[in-house]
Amino acid sequence: MDLVFATHNKNKMKEIKALLPHYINLLSLDDIGCNEEIPETSATIEGNAVIKAEYVKHRYGYDVFADDTGLEVEALDGAPGVLSARYAGETKSDQANMEKLLQELKDKDNRNARFKTVIALNLNDRQNLFVGTCTGTIIDQARGDQGFGYDPIFQPEGYDKTFAEMSLSEKSELSHRGKAFRALISYLSK
Numbered sequence: 683m684d685l686v687f688a689t690h691n692k693n694k695m696k697e698i699k700a701l702l703p704h705y706i707n708l709l710s711l712d713d714i715g716c717n718e719e720i721p722e723t724s725a726t727i728e729g730n731a732v733i734k735a736e737y738v739k740h741r742y743g744y745d746v747f748a749d750d751t752g753l754e755v756e757a758l759d760g761a762p763g764v765l766s767a768r769y770a771g772e773t774k775s776d777q778a779n780m781e782k783l784l785q786e787l788k789d790k791d792n793r794n795a796r797f798k799t800v801i802a803l804n805l806n807d808r809q810n811l812f813v814g815t816c817t818g819t820i821i822d823q824a825r826g827d828q829g830f831g832y833d834p835i836f837q838p839e840g841y842d843k844t845f846a847e848m849s850l851s852e853k854s855e856l857s858h859r860g861k862a863f864r865a866l867i868s869y870l871s872k
Contacts, residue, residue: 683707685805685870686714688734688748693830694859700850701863703871714742727752727764728811731802739804747803747866751859753832754798755783755820757790766832780824780835793820795836797858801866810869814861829853 686709687698695710702708711717720737722730727750734748754760762769762783770778787793794817801812817839824834826846833845838856845853854860 684709684744686711686738686742686744686746688716688720688738688746691830694749697850697854697859698863701854701860701867703867706870709744711738714738714744716742722750722764725764727798728800728802728813730764731800731811732809735802735804735809745805747801747805749799749801749859749862751797751799751831753783753836754796755787756794757792758786761786776831780832783820783832784822784835787820794818795820797832797836799858799862801862803866803869805870812862812865812869814858814863814865816856816858816861 683705684707687695688711689695690711695708699708716738720734722733724730724733730750731748734750735746738744738746738748750764752763752766754763762779766779767774770782796815796817799814803810803812818837819839820835821837821844824846825844826834828848828850829846835844837844845857
């Protein structure tokens with residue numbers, strides 16, 4: 683079965699391909715010739731996932747799933763949240779986003795945070811949402827060179843390593859994205 687993952691992000695594709703059963707042929711936006719930037723205009727993570735899935739389904743006709751992820755920090759009233767990828771500006775720089783977040787948390791004692799991923803699946807003219815979360819803390823400085831985004835400064839609850847210090851399989855077991863995708867895969871396997 684062909685299924686489009688509405689992303690250009692090669693890191694996400696690699697992470698998700700490792701979780702999918704062999705009978706699903708995963709296609710990226712690049713694979714279907716979708717080179718435009720899909721607008722993410724919702725004020726919520728759920729809304730942006732739905733917008734991206736609807737865009738691909740209606741413009742390209744493929745069965746599709748789209749995700750949106752945000753890092754929600756307690757001391758910042760849930761920021762960066764829906765703006766996580768563009769927290770430090772439209773350039774979507776992981777390094778700049780981390781630096782801005784660390785600067786804003788410099789004098790804060792509460793460094794509790796959670797990652798939240800929402801997946802919108804448009805399949806057979808139905809839409810379903812799948813949600814995964816992972817709680818943890820934001821550490822003082824980046825550690826590790828695996829992963830992407832905020833992974834080097836996010837330490838999941840109960841672990842002494844950041845996501846960026848974990849192998850892909852280790853991270854997938856407990857990450858927000860891994861949880862949401864396992865729910866998606868369970869649904870697709872029915």
